[in-house]
Amino acid sequence: MEKEFIKAFKLNNELVLKELYHSYKTSFIIFARKYPLETSDLDDIFQDAFIILRSHALAGKLNDVQSTMKTYLFGISKNLIFKKLKQNNLKYSFSEESEIQNMEPFDLYETELTDQQKVLRHFFNHLGEKCRDVLTLAFYRGLTNEEIACLRKYESEAVVRSQKSRCLKNLKELIKQRNIN
Secondary structure (H helix, E strand, O other): OOHHHHHHHHHOOHHHHHHHHHHHHHHHHHHHOOOOOOHHHHHHHHHHHHHHHHHHHHOOOOOOOOOOHHHHHHHHHHHHHHHHHHHOOOOOOOOOHHHHHOOOOOOOOOOOOOHHHHHHHHHHOOOOHHHHHHHHHHHHOOOOHHHHHHHHOOOOHHHHHHHHHHHHHHHHHHHHHHHHO
């Protein structure tokens, strides 16, 4: 992460922070327009995300982060967007399959994985395609069981719930077997 920005947060360098805020806000608004929220909500979300980013900088949580400041900020913002959509009881619908596939994950290639994450990734890749798909949609994309059922045309959210449960059980067993051997 850009050390000069972390330092600007810690020293409360208003000039640098204002520049950072305004340069990322425009990009964020363009990025976030695909979600069914008002511009005023997006403004609030960005401001909240920036405040969270500042608190993370002051707490020293950014010192070892490998992503860029923009990626980290957008990750926080995206979580706040989904939280707001749930509060408003709105469901962001992925109307087209390509929309899911074209979403770029944050930090996927920018961060160094821990040993546990490497083991998880290794055994995750040994799961079947359907398991990987359901677990990715649920835990990485943050979709609800109902949204997954609609997107993947399952009978109900209960089917998705049991599928997720079986997949997690299989993943745990794979990891457990590795630890025994």
